[in-house]
Amino acid sequence: MKTKELSKKYKNYVIDMRREFHRFPEASLQEYRTSARIKEELDRFGIQSEIIADTGVIATIVGKYPGRTVALRGDIDALAVVETSSKEYASKNLGLMHACGHDTHAAMLLGSARVLNDMRDNLNGTVKFLFQPGEEVARGALKMIEAGALENVDNIFGMHISSDLPCGTISADSGPRCASADIFSLKIVGKGGHGARPEQCVDAVVVGSAIVMNLQSVVSREFSPLEPTVLTVGSIKSGTRFNVIAPTAILEGTTRCYNLDIRKNFPKIIERVAKSTAEAYRAKAELTYTYGVGPTINNETYADLAQKSAQKLVGAENVISRPPSTGGEDFSEFSNRIPGVMVNLGGQNKEKGFIYPHHHEKFDIDEEALEIGTAFYAQYAIDYLNLN
Ligand code: NI
16 A cells, blocks of 8 residues: 555654644744744645635645545644643643644644655545644634635545544544534523512522523523534622622533534524513523534545545544534534535554543553544545546
8 A cells, every 4th residue: 555655655754743733832823933834845746825814824736647536634733722731742832742742743743744745646636634723712713714714625534633532543434524513602581689689680690590590401402412512601790799689691612512403503503581570570682692613524425435545544443433422513514615624633642641531631642543533634635536
């Protein structure tokens, strides 16, 4: 297998790049150094590329033979986490850390560009490499799309390293992979006054509390138990003093689900419960609902294709199934527009101590995974372009 051989050849290159990105993490939508370095590397290998959406990079390899266009996506941003590590590649930007592994995505995608560049004489079509900024703030994908990243693209493939999957394994399940992640805020307006004379007031603390409790029955009583759904009120802000009745309260929360109908119904249900509860207490409630990212649902055809590509690299026994995550992923911005698949690459190694969860200050992965991920990006592109 040519992709395997070439990924082995570029293994040390990918590890070096990963360590460099890890040393210099940048915040979402501020990835100026990272994107400049990616472009510099692509230029060095004669691969056509441009900076788009301020801090993203899009590279293109046109194969010798005509055909469809497939996009390979890797996100490149880091998180506001203080890294606890004595490793030589630990973050040099205090307060920022590649704690989700996007450094590995950027490096593997660069590696796969080198692999496919070496194989362009055998390619049936075009491969676009999307180095995406701002995933952690769920805005980078949309920004790249607005800049034209999906123009003439037929299919998209995304990968995420996973510290909960053993190194050497891959998951490319079809169906729900990541949940939608929306935000809501409720403003409750009552009437303030003296804590000793409640009859003169409308207590926003009591109204807000009742709304929080009533919202708990939305998921359990209005949606099917077979549809995983979350409604969380994460914050209540109200009141100033023990003997003052609060005139207002602000509740903030998030919803998660995989079902588009449920997602669509959430705002009107939350509004109905909040308004009618407020009314029962003589108060008013106003909802602001902000759509964040949609669910990432893997297309069955292309999940099957990705599983076959994975089997060629790690063997069928190492292509494993992984339950969906209730986390959000803005890959959905791409895959809700064109068919695509999002896969997970195992990066965990208990013997070597790579066991920490994503976003943890000790997060790290087994770099042996990088060679597999590099090959997987390239193999999927080839297998997709070779489809009849
Ligand atoms: Ni991530």
